[in-house]
Amino acid sequence: MCLLTPLAACASTHPSTAQPQSETEQKGPAGPVPAGLDKFYAQPLTWADCAPYATSDDARSLFSSQDLQCARLTVPLDYAAPQGDTITLGVLRHKASNDRIGSLVLNPGGPGASGMVAAASLASQVSNTELGQRFDLVGFDPRGIGASEPGVTCLTDAERDTERAEDLDTDGSPAGVAKQEAEAKDFAAKCAQRTQHGTAMLANLGTRDVARDLDVLRSVLGEQKLTYLGYSYGTRIGSTYAEAFPGNVRAMILDGALDPNQDETASLVAQGAGFGLAFNQFAAWCAARQDCALGRNAAGATKAFQNLVRPLTQNPVRLNDGRVLTFDDATLAAIQALYSQQLWESLNTGLNELHRGTGATLMALADQYNERDSRGHYTNTQDAFTAVRCVDDPRVTDKTEILNAENLYDRVAPFLDDGRSNGAALDACAFWPVPNTSQPHEPKVAGLPPVLVISTTKDPATPYEAGVNLAKAMNGALLTFEGTQHTVFLQGNSCVDQAGTDYLVKGTLPPSGKRCAGQ
Structure with a gap:
């Protein structure tokens, strides 16, 4: 059970850069659009106050910041039937303040953690850094999670x-x-009974579908190519996206990786x-x-x-x-x-x-x-x-x-x-009332630009070797952090933060074998 690393919830202390209370933007479609999905890739996002999206104490505290904007993204419930039922995802952003490169989309892990809360928490920490100045920081709640509707409901x-x-x-x-x-x-039965759309929602809730939602979000944000930051389980979203849309990736940092080849029991041990x-x-x-x-x-x-x-x-x-x-x-x-x-x-x-x-x-x-x-x-x-x-994963x-x-x-x-x-x-x-839609495997990522995998030597939740294996599977660079914690990028280690920022801003990968020590 790999959850996000707790991020300190601190209040913003810099002047507000928020746009008007409600702002509708038509940015898409940007980049390639899969057949039959034009209306989703070209939809406008209406950005407004984030307070109505709060579903927890942390969210209520963080979402009060005037520096943040939120919107709803509409996606198909079932990508095999895009003319059928739709669902919505909560999206949050903190806008770049200077010489904008694009959007940096992040997922903090779980599965089940809120990307909106993670982005809001992180925004106050990086807003005055090069990364915060050059990128819109964007977090989304994956389908069924947090502010996304409908939510998975079991107990x-x-x-x-x-x-x-x-x-x-x-x-x-x-x-x-x-x-x-x-x-x-009983738990499995309640999930099917209490979740709106029932088994149809449960069947289309996996990482396979989240990766497709992420590509819709990329387009609607006006990005020809995705810049992505995934922590913990978010690395599985990243590797799944990279396999499905390798040509749509600009840059990708995967921190605290899941081993792509490990089955459920091996991963647990x-x-x-x-x-x-x-x-x-x-x-x-x-x-x-x-x-x-x-x-x-x-x-x-x-x-x-x-x-x-x-x-x-x-x-x-x-x-x-x-x-x-x-x-x-x-x-x-x-x-x-x-x-x-x-x-x-x-x-x-x-x-x-x-x-x-x-x-x-x-x-x-x-x-x-x-x-x-x-x-x-x-x-x-x-x-x-x-x-x-x-x-x-297979049962x-x-x-x-x-x-x-x-x-x-x-x-x-x-x-x-x-x-x-x-x-x-x-x-x-x-x-479970529906079959699995994916299984552990080595991603096939021909055409993918170089990605950066960060792995911590004594990570308690996602062992170091998992990051080594993911970097190898994706032909990416490996940055090693010597410490005892789960994930590290943008958490105060200057060595790691500088290496990751140089990669995201300039496309410069750290040298082979690069290691950063705890401070």
Whole structure:
């Protein structure tokens, strides 16, 4: 489950450059237009205030900026039947302030994360840099996600809270497996029942279709060729787009890559190994502190963590709001914190609280991962994550394969081992009502200009080798960042940021073997 790297939400401090409250632009069609899609590629976008597009606390805070504009893009529900039903995507932009090159379109990952929120957050950080001055920064919510309509809808807020409190994943007994599978089947059915257009929407929700939407957006923005920045799962969108439209790419940065050849189970185990490595890094950092919740011996940190969280499988900690902190939420909090060293302090605080029998900080981290806001409302990120994954990859129904992967995961990420026997329950994808529309493979990208892949040596969510493999598959350049975090471009490392900016602005790739150290 690769979500976006948390981006600090800071207010803009520079003078407003926003255009009038409502501005309609007819830019397209630009570049080639696939047969039968002229009306979509030539549509105007009406840019206006972003506040009505907000679907979360973060979005409400960020979208109030007068420097931002938002619009709706109309695309076919099913590209095989473009005369049929249509859906809309939310689009946000921050306009270039000087000597504009074009639009830089970004996706932050997930699948299920909001590109509009990511672009709004990033805009305030880069507006006065060369990148912010030369490019319109554009974020979009992929189909079914965030402000895009209709949204994938599976569980209510109350059902999501109940699911988290049940902590079913720790019960590997036959009865526990049966209950997990019953809930997985029910989840799949609810997604089909509650999502507008039902199975038709679910069948056309995958990365294959997002890549086609991205080409419509390119044209409507008036761009002959796409300049794209993809983080984490956004690298799959990028590689899929590059395979479908290699001649339509101007430049592409893929940061925190998914391995294009890895199947679902192999990817899961590789990610587990990444989190295991990141936990060891956290343990070493923590052991140097007087207040380390896991003790002063890093070698004993895994055991200390297990001793803290395993009792939650039987005795969850009740919180002041009436909810309970379960083993799953406590370990999810750790996973969330391991995405970025900026959250290590919060994780240590939360673990110290757990020593005292309280769990507010750990629950806050788990809520951050699940995108549950102060009113108890969840975005549809987790629903969309499952829905996209279920059509992007073949379903896994071999229980031997599942059990082997679970056991291997416990070995490579022992801090997450609940100490109970694994049970190999089928997940929601095994019961998904529509077939997958793509599968892992090496992209065929003949005619693609050079792309830049950035990979971090100790990335917890997308291991370094995945970036190496993607760069090779796409005949691209590889930039290595030596650090422990998930993704790095435009997050304050001057070496990485300069190399990426030079590539996007000037088309200059870093020299072969280029490495950037953490600062």
